[in-house]
Amino acid sequence: MPPPPGAKKRVLLIGGQFTGNFCARELKKQFYVTVVDCKEYFEYTPGVLRAFVRPAHLDSLTFTLQPVYERKMGVKFIWGEVKELNGARKTASVKTMFSNNIDEIGFDYCIICSGCNFGPFKPMGESLWFPTVHEEARGHSDWKHIDERYLEGRRRHVLEEYHKLTDLNKKQATVLIVGAGFIGVEWATELEHFFPQLKITIIDFLPRCLGPLPDGAADYCSDYMAACGIKEFYNCKYDPKNPEFWKQIELPNGADEIYVCIGVKASNYFMPAETLSDKGPGGGGWIHFNKHLQVTQKPSLGGGVWADGTIFAVGDCNYGCIGEPGKWEMPPVPKISYPGEEQAYHACLNVMKLEKGQKSKLVTTWWPWGAGMFATSLGPHDACFVAAANENKNSGYMVNWWIPAALQKEIIETTKIDECRDRWIGILIWHFVHHTPVHLFGRGPWFV
């Protein structure tokens, strides 16, 4: 039912983690905001590896969404999965948690904050790092017996994996980690610290760890891994069916456990195909968007704005770049939380501008300087922090390392979660990170 004349307009946010949480806080005063999420809880993804090796940590990374959204922020929370977004009618079909029917929810503006999955070898992507929450993915899951839409289900999964690792540790088992990007390196070093009897090997098809990050940081991580006995093999393609592969990595009898730490996978199942990319990481399926973050049709269909420009896509769910190699309007932005939140801020500004009738004054998004900041932990007491990386290989500088970098990562974790819980210390610390009208460096305009 449309709102009565003069009432506040309705904004629908699909996803309630980093970017959805940011948008809810930003828009709650001017709009009736509704957040829909498939799961009942927030989970601080960058810290979740620690939870699998030290389950007590999960409690500090998670909180239930409904009390924070409804009682603290004063917005509406729906625990359910968006199954379809209808741009022409401006409705979302939502399967709520305890109903077999589909509800239709109307909106005036919508910001898609639905993130993505990880793990390219599964049809819909599945990994320890992100709970399996979509109805269809749950049907193909390796942990079907657990329902991770509940916080209790997530806790059971964490405990199950922890006990598996404890048994492997007792057996002095071999573990292969496929992919030496920041997730692979963090996982290998967490395992080594908490389960020191494991024999850990990490491989990557690139010539060194940490992908495109600077040599200084890669060398630092490699030295750490070498010092604690983690074997590294580079320029090495994962080919588990080939006995030569196993010989090459000095595991002729295979590994007792394999963790695949590569690749993102789109999970925008609710979007019409006309808005989704044919290409991109994990086989495509990312939401096309323009420089105002409005959802568009795919370029082969003309690339025009979809659904009158009132629907935006921010963070991990979108295509991440505008244009094509050699002719970038915006080169690929890493799928990490800082640029996601920066995009969320730009989308919120644009929703407010549209509401004021300032269609010609929409903010143009940019490659944020914070997209070049990466903190890679090496167990609980060491880490390295890179700043100023960009789309060029080996760009950026390692500006902090060892215990100070590990402390920095912990402070970020604690204060970010505090902010997402809508508590004042976290809000005070993080508010001005994105609300910066004047930009002294980076690729944004001097003044927004």
Ligand SMILES: Cc1cc2nc3c(=O)[nH]c(=O)nc-3n(C[C@H](O)[C@H](O)[C@H](O)COP(=O)(O)OP(=O)(O)OC[C@H]3O[C@@H](n4cnc5c(N)ncnc54)[C@H](O)[C@@H]3O)c2cc1C
């Ligand atoms: C192991 C790991 C470590 C990381 N470390 C860092 C780090 O150190 N620093 C950093 O900046 N970034 C890091 N990242 C990346 C960061 O976690 C993501 O960039 C960030 O979570 C993206 O935020 P988002 O809001 O776009 O999406 P998400 O955080 O993925 O949230 C999406 C939300 O949408 C919900 N949802 C999805 N589909 C639907 C649907 N159909 N209906 C309703 N709800 C839906 C999901 O349940 C979820 O709650 C890391 C990621 C991983 C996996």
